[in-house]
Amino acid sequence: MVEVRVENVRKTYGRVEVLRGVSLNFRSGALTAILGPSGCGKTTLLRSIAGFIAVDSGRILFDAEEVSGLPPQRRGTAMVFQNYALWPHMTVFENVAYGLRLQKVPADEIRRRVLKVLELVEIGSLADVESRKPSALSGGQQQRVALARALVVEPKVLLMDEPLSNLDAKVRQRLRVELRRLQKQVGITAIYVTHDQEEALALADTVVLMDQGMIVQAGTPQDIYLKPATAFAAEFLGVSNQLEGDVSDGKLVVAGQSIPYTGAARGRVTVIFRASDIQMEEPSAPPRGGTVVLTGVLEESLFLGAHYRHYVRLGDGMVMADSPDLRRPGPVRLVLPADKVQVYGEHKT
Amino acid sequence: MSMNRRGLRMAGTVLAAVIIFGPLSSLVIWSFAEKWYWPHLFPQQVGLFYWSKVLQGDMLRALQSGFLIAVVVTVLTLVITVPLAYLLARTPIPFKPVILMIFLLPQAFPQLPVFVNSTTLLYRINQGGKFWGVVLIHMVGALVFAVWTMTAVFKSVPESLEEAAINLGASRLKSFFSVALPLATPGIIASTLLVFLYSLDEFTGTLLVGSPFILTLPVFMYRTSVGYELQVASISALLLMVPGIVLLILLERYMKSEYLSMFGRI
Numbered sequence: 001m002v003e004v005r006v007e008n009v010r011k012t013y014g015r016v017e018v019l020r021g022v023s024l025n026f027r028s029g030a031l032t033a034i035l036g037p038s039g040c041g042k043t044t045l046l047r048s049i050a051g052f053i054a055v056d057s058g059r060i061l062f063d064a065e066e067v068s069g070l071p072p073q074r075r076g077t078a079m080v081f082q083n084y085a086l087w088p089h090m091t092v093f094e095n096v097a098y099g100l101r102l103q104k105v106p107a108d109e110i111r112r113r114v115l116k117v118l119e120l121v122e123i124g125s126l127a128d129v130e131s132r133k134p135s136a137l138s139g140g141q142q143q144r145v146a147l148a149r150a151l152v153v154e155p156k157v158l159l160m161d162e163p164l165s166n167l168d169a170k171v172r173q174r175l176r177v178e179l180r181r182l183q184k185q186v187g188i189t190a191i192y193v194t195h196d197q198e199e200a201l202a203l204a205d206t207v208v209l210m211d212q213g214m215i216v217q218a219g220t221p222q223d224i225y226l227k228p229a230t231a232f233a234a235e236f237l238g239v240s241n242q243l244e245g246d247v248s249d250g251k252l253v254v255a256g257q258s259i260p261y262t263g264a265a266r267g268r269v270t271v272i273f274r275a276s277d278i279q280m281e282e283p284s285a286p287p288r289g290g291t292v293v294l295t296g297v298l299e300e301s302l303f304l305g306a307h308y309r310h311y312v313r314l315g316d317g318m319v320m321a322d323s324p325d326l327r328r329p330g331p332v333r334l335v336l337p338a339d340k341v342q343v344y345g346e347h348k349t
Numbered sequence: 350m351s352m353n354r355r356g357l358r359m360a361g362t363v364l365a366a367v368i369i370f371g372p373l374s375s376l377v378i379w380s381f382a383e384k385w386y387w388p389h390l391f392p393q394q395v396g397l398f399y400w401s402k403v404l405q406g407d408m409l410r411a412l413q414s415g416f417l418i419a420v421v422v423t424v425l426t427l428v429i430t431v432p433l434a435y436l437l438a439r440t441p442i443p444f445k446p447v448i449l450m451i452f453l454l455p456q457a458f459p460q461l462p463v464f465v466n467s468t469t470l471l472y473r474i475n476q477g478g479k480f481w482g483v484v485l486i487h488m489v490g491a492l493v494f495a496v497w498t499m500t501a502v503f504k505s506v507p508e509s510l511e512e513a514a515i516n517l518g519a520s521r522l523k524s525f526f527s528v529a530l531p532l533a534t535p536g537i538i539a540s541t542l543l544v545f546l547y548s549l550d551e552f553t554g555t556l557l558v559g560s561p562f563i564l565t566l567p568v569f570m571y572r573t574s575v576g577y578e579l580q581v582a583s584i585s586a587l588l589l590m591v592p593g594i595v596l597l598i599l600l601e602r603y604m605k606s607e608y609l610s611m612f613g614r615i
Contacts (some may be wrong), residue, residue: 072515079516085509089531099517
């Protein structure tokens with residue numbers, strides 16, 4: 001098990017700074033998800049660790065060994081690609097055996113290890129892996145083979161670049177669970193790049209949120225989800241309502257309504273809260289303590305299966321609130337626990 | 350409705366057949382005509398006289414040297430183009446558009462002046478009327494085909510497939526031979542066949558550079574038809590078509606069976 005350390009890594013393409021001084025520790029034996037919107041630098045970071053991209057400055061270390069100068073062949077990482085990158089002219093067996101053949105492992109040992117790892121990733125019937133080409137398999141199975149191909153060489157670090165993005169929703173959900181099980185079973189240090197926040201939260205021990213070539217926040221999935229560090233983090237993680245507000249004299253004014261505020265931010269702020277944290281009441285109900293109360297007009301409700309999503313007009317803005325019951329349009333009171341309302345100062349994103 | 354459509358289809362097929370085979374049929378008739386004077390619609394006397402004459406004489410020599418030249422041109426083109434196209438497709442080498450443009454340049458000008466100039470140049474380096482001179486002039490055209498098509502072929506092999514190999518420890522060379530080359534093979538074969546046919550059929554350059562010592566089939570055909578031996582010209586034209594047809598059938602067969610589908614799946 002190897003700990004991966006990235007120290008102040010920078011990379012520039014032309015005039016675009018893709019990585020702007022990234023420093024990170026990837027805990028050994030843990031699965032770390034790098035999460036962010038497209039173009040945030042997450043794939044560049046992953047490919048720098050694999051050695052496909054030479055960084056401009058900074059260091060990358062596997063335990064104590066600095067690998068920044070090593071070619072990809074000598075880093076001992078194994079990568080799983082978004083498009084599987086299986087070789088269509090080789091059989092499933094040959095695909096998986098490739099790495100071992102490069103290492104000149106004896107044929108009978110190759111056979112044993114390939115079949116073992118194919119069993120591990122649950123490829124199904126092992127009988128015809130020596131005659132079937134990858135194209136005869138479904139997308140989900142192809143990605144299992146790709147995973148087997150990466151694991152069979154017992155790499156120091158497993159790198160995954162949006163491995164589930166090309167699969168349909170159901171297969172994706174199932175493979176997500178299995179990936180996590182496998183990673184724990186093998187106990188390998190894994191780095192997983194994704195733009196899907198749900199996937200990152202579900203899979204990872206640690207989630208690293210990136211934006212514009214920098215790390216916004218790193219922490220456990222729970223930390224990231226419940227205590228987003230910036231307005232960007234809050235917005236990127238889940239359905240949220242975002243309103244412009246103003247803080248002065250210990251009061252926060254949102255959509256013309258004043259609510260108590262004791263935080264540090266002053267002046268223009270961004271107020272963020274989740275649709276699922278809102279409770280709706282009749283405007284005539286008696287007020288409760290420890291809560292933030294806003295009044296608006298319910299305009300529309302959509303049935304989403306698990307719950308209704310209500311659209312409530314609040315001044316110029318629109319707020320989404322989820323609840324299990326259908327409500328009649330009209331004036332409504334939105335009640336939020338005070339600690340679920342996040343207020344961020346001017347420097348948004 | 351369906352009757353109508355079928356009728357239309359049949360008429361179309363017949364029309365296409367006439368357009369394709371009509372002119373060819375006169376070649377066939379001419380090749381067997383021993384005596385054919387105006388105003389007769391068909392030859393007064395048919396026979397195998399010219400066929401046997403041709404098959405004993407210069408034509409076989411022309412066929413032979415034409416084939417030899419085509420083989421040499423194809424092999425040399427492959428040796429140069431495969432690595433070059435791979436580099437062009439994979440690495441950010443500087444002046445890539447310029448390099449590709451240089452190969453296209455001879456085609457951008459009218460062929461005749463290009464060939465005439467090349468001929469004087471080749472005579473100056475003592476390659477006029479020689480085997481290698483003809484090979485060189487063929488390669489001017491062959492390289493254009495090959496570099497452009499093979500660059501596209503290598504580009505169509507996703508880079509991630511090679512990255513996967515390199516990531517597992519393969520050297521650049523190993524990944525080329527075990528991944529890029531096998532996957533590019535159908536495309537390479539296709540462009541090889543085209544180069545071979547191009548060289549076999551090339552006329553202008555061969556005539557200018559090779560005459561009078563190097564004789565290929567097109568040049569031979571030209572000479573005989575200028576000499577009003579229409580029978581001999583017809584026979585050589587027919588023979589010249591054979592390799593083209595055979596190779597194109599092969600090409601289609603080969604591409605169809607397995608690889609075309611793979612090309613589309615990238």
